[in-house]
Amino acid sequence: MAWFNIAFVGFGNVGRALAALLQEKEQVVRERYGIKWRLTGVASRRIGWRIDPAGLDVDALLADGSSGRTLPACAGVREWLAAARADVLMEMSSVVPASGEPAISYLRAALEHGAHAITANKGAVVHGYRALRDLAEARGRGFRFEATVMAGAPIFSLFRETLPAVRLLALRGVLNSTTNLILASMEAGLSLEEAVAEAQALGITETDPGLDIDGWDAAVKVAALVTVLMDTPIRLDQMAREGIRGLSREEVRAARAAGTPYKLVCWAERRGDEVAAGVRPERLPLADPLARADGVTSVVRFDTDTLSLTVSEDDPTVRTTAYGMLADFIGLVSR
Amino acid sequence: MAWFNIAFVGFGNVGRALAALLQEKEQVVRERYGIKWRLTGVASRRIGWRIDPAGLDVDALLADGSSGRTLPACAGVREWLAAARADVLMEMSSVVPASGEPAISYLRAALEHGAHAITANKGAVVHGYRALRDLAEARGRGFRFEATVMAGAPIFSLFRETLPAVRLLALRGVLNSTTNLILASMEAGLSLEEAVAEAQALGITETDPGLDIDGWDAAVKVAALVTVLMDTPIRLDQMAREGIRGLSREEVRAARAAGTPYKLVCWAERRGDEVAAGVRPERLPLADPLARADGVTSVVRFDTDTLSLTVSEDDPTVRTTAYGMLADFIGLVSR
Numbered sequence: 001m002a003w004f005n006i007a008f009v010g011f012g013n014v015g016r017a018l019a020a021l022l023q024e025k026e027q028v029v030r031e032r033y034g035i036k037w038r039l040t041g042v043a044s045r046r047i048g049w050r051i052d053p054a055g056l057d058v059d060a061l062l063a064d065g066s067s068g069r070t071l072p073a074c075a076g077v078r079e080w081l082a083a084a085r086a087d088v089l090m091e092m093s094s095v096v097p098a099s100g101e102p103a104i105s106y107l108r109a110a111l112e113h114g115a116h117a118i119t120a121n122k123g124a125v126v127h128g129y130r131a132l133r134d135l136a137e138a139r140g141r142g143f144r145f146e147a148t149v150m151a152g153a154p155i156f157s158l159f160r161e162t163l164p165a166v167r168l169l170a171l172r173g174v175l176n177s178t179t180n181l182i183l184a185s186m187e188a189g190l191s192l193e194e195a196v197a198e199a200q201a202l203g204i205t206e207t208d209p210g211l212d213i214d215g216w217d218a219a220v221k222v223a224a225l226v227t228v229l230m231d232t233p234i235r236l237d238q239m240a241r242e243g244i245r246g247l248s249r250e251e252v253r254a255a256r257a258a259g260t261p262y263k264l265v266c267w268a269e270r271r272g273d274e275v276a277a278g279v280r281p282e283r284l285p286l287a288d289p290l291a292r293a294d295g296v297t298s299v300v301r302f303d304t305d306t307l308s309l310t311v312s313e314d315d316p317t318v319r320t321t322a323y324g325m326l327a328d329f330i331g332l333v334s335r
Numbered sequence: 336m337a338w339f340n341i342a343f344v345g346f347g348n349v350g351r352a353l354a355a356l357l358q359e360k361e362q363v364v365r366e367r368y369g370i371k372w373r374l375t376g377v378a379s380r381r382i383g384w385r386i387d388p389a390g391l392d393v394d395a396l397l398a399d400g401s402s403g404r405t406l407p408a409c410a411g412v413r414e415w416l417a418a419a420r421a422d423v424l425m426e427m428s429s430v431v432p433a434s435g436e437p438a439i440s441y442l443r444a445a446l447e448h449g450a451h452a453i454t455a456n457k458g459a460v461v462h463g464y465r466a467l468r469d470l471a472e473a474r475g476r477g478f479r480f481e482a483t484v485m486a487g488a489p490i491f492s493l494f495r496e497t498l499p500a501v502r503l504l505a506l507r508g509v510l511n512s513t514t515n516l517i518l519a520s521m522e523a524g525l526s527l528e529e530a531v532a533e534a535q536a537l538g539i540t541e542t543d544p545g546l547d548i549d550g551w552d553a554a555v556k557v558a559a560l561v562t563v564l565m566d567t568p569i570r571l572d573q574m575a576r577e578g579i580r581g582l583s584r585e586e587v588r589a590a591r592a593a594g595t596p597y598k599l600v601c602w603a604e605r606r607g608d609e610v611a612a613g614v615r616p617e618r619l620p621l622a623d624p625l626a627r628a629d630g631v632t633s634v635v636r637f638d639t640d641t642l643s644l645t646v647s648e649d650d651p652t653v654r655t656t657a658y659g660m661l662a663d664f665i666g667l668v669s670r
Contacts, residue, residue, distance in 0.1 A: 021641075025500050028500050029500055032499075032500065033499065033500070152641065152642050153642060153644060154493065154497035154498060154644075157496065157497040158489065158493065161492065161496035161497055161666075162489035162493055162496055162497065162662065162666075163489060163662065164367075164368065164661075164662055164665040164666060164669070165360050165363050165364055165368070165661065165662075165665060166658075286621060286622075287621075287627060289624065289627060289647065292624060292627075301649070306356075306487065306654065306658040307487050307488060307648060307651060307655045307658055308648065308649040308650065309488060309489075309646065309647070309648055310645075310646070310647040310649060311644065311645070311646055312624065312644070312645040313642060313643065313644055314636070314643040314644070314645060315643065316642060319641065320641060320642045323501075323641040323642060326499075326500065327497065327498065327499055327500075330499040330500060331496075331497075331499060334499070
């Protein structure tokens with residue numbers, strides 16, 4: 001039996017779901033993997049740099065945030081990680097596509113502190129993958145990010161753990177659920193603006209809806225997949241990125257009526273030594289598995305030199321994202 | 336760099352594809368995983384108990400079977416494994432759904448000899464899983480069987496390596512490609528008998544076509560999935576098994592015309608402490624991902640307590656099955 005001190009950066013929807021899932025799975029994680037854990041640090045804009053090296057009261061944190069003591073605002077992540085005696089950082093800050101910060105700085109601080117670094121932040125993968133991977137290796141710690149693409153579905157671990165010696169040649173997927181829901185609303189008769197407003201009212205867009213409808217969120221996901229699974233770093237400005245802003249309600253409705261609905265398709269393929277990648281709206285025949293990515297379901301097809309696999313994650317929730325982080329944690333510390 | 340002596344039982348389509356794939360991937364397996372291999376034993380009805388502890392000539396074996404020396408027919412698997420100094424057995428004998436033999440005996444002999452045991456034989460999983468798993472653990476060796484269901488697609492390794500602490504609640508899939516092809520031929524106008532004859536002419540049925548059309552092959556696959564992934568042994572006579580023999584050409588054509596084609600659906604679900612499972616023809620709406628399992632593509636949906644994943648393997652070949660065994664080998668010896 002080994003004890004691990006876990007620290008959270010971010011305590012919004014994902015952080016709260018992860019705290020609840022850790023509690024729910026406490027017994028199986030202990031009995032099956034010999035892992036015990038304490039939550040010793042939580043940092044968020046709302047509750048500050050909270051710590052208790054003896055273990056925060058998770059129920060109290062979930063109820064009203066009242067557990068532990070708060071470091072001074074000037075403390076910073078390093079002092080907080082040390083005070084929390086963190087063995088694992090669960091990094092859940094907001095995604096900034098252009099830089100991957102501040103997530104990368106938090107993850108670097110965790111690895112330098114001697115903790116494993118787990119993130120749900122795809123910006124950190126796109127902008128920091130190689131540096132963080134190499135730092136983790138140098139420190140004998142792990143850097144994992146399963147929750148960044150397709151919520152908790154095992155995509156990175158699928159390739160890392162179950163597909164040795166394959167070469168990924170191409171991928172194609174529908175990975176942004178917000179545009180998927182907006183296109184469905186447009187098929188039902190709303191204008192783009194009305195559909196965006198509806199999605200915002202439901203709280204499912206990024207803070208800036210342009211990140212979804214102009215294809216930024218999808219592009220960051222493709223870049224993360226290409227960077228890791230094809231071991232080829234790609235910058236967002238190297239990708240052909242077209243969102244759904246140019247589509248009218250009439251075009252979207254006509255495409256669905258013709259049995260070839262629009263989907264915002266992510267793609268990447270090897271061309272010689274390079275990888276070409278992009279995001280674009282495409283009309284898909286219903287027989288295409290990507291066409292049946294309805295609602296928040298996401299789908300990706302991988303073509304490798306030995307097999308072709310299509311993986312879809314059906315109706316994920318924030319709990320699914322949290323599961324991706326739990327799986328990373330168990331995978332790292334149970335070896 | 337570590338050397339491994341590999342022995343094959345069976346040198347038909349899968350064995351030959353595996354030999355060729357091992358050669359093709361020799362460099363990447365050596366450079367990326369530090370694994371070198373020799374093929375030191377091959378046993379089949381046609382070429383007998385062939386061995387060369389210094390390494391058989393794979394090209395010669397593939398060309399005309401002329402490499403190594405042949406043990407006397409009375410030798411048996413144990414003497415052959417010892418003479419081949421086998422570190423790994425690749426077991427590819429024909430499936431016998433009712434008993435899993437002789438595969439189980441070969442695999443047991445390999446583990447008792449001190450070799451890892453890898454099989455493409457689903458009968459061995461259904462009838463021998465717990466005993467072989469426990470024997471492997473006692474001997475500090477591995478028992479793996481990724482190639483038994485959905486060719487080389489990572490299904491068992493998906494759960495073992497990437498989905499810690501989940502509980503599989505239910506699965507549903509289309510896992511028998513022969514019935515899928517027969518149903519497609521019936522949709523195109525053939526009778527069941529004509530479609531079976533066509534499939535036999537193409538060499539894609541089991542030796543006894545009843546194993547496919549009466550649902551035995553599908554049932555054995557479900558039983559393997561339930562036994563391993565739900566950790567609940569299930570016998571074939573405990574499953575509700577209905578094949579496609581009762582379907583007429585007219586019914587099959589009418590179902591397709593109505594947009595709800597027949598598929599031979601495999602299913603399993605937990606009911607309290609038990610697992611119910613079966614195989615039956617069902618009419619599926621085209622929006623169901625199982626409905627788009629055309630040709631030899633297979634699809635399975637897994638519902639767990641934390642996420643729902645659908646995995647399809649698109650257009651596998653015998654090389655894909657061989658890849659499943661290669662992945663098992665690398666997974667076992669590179670840890």
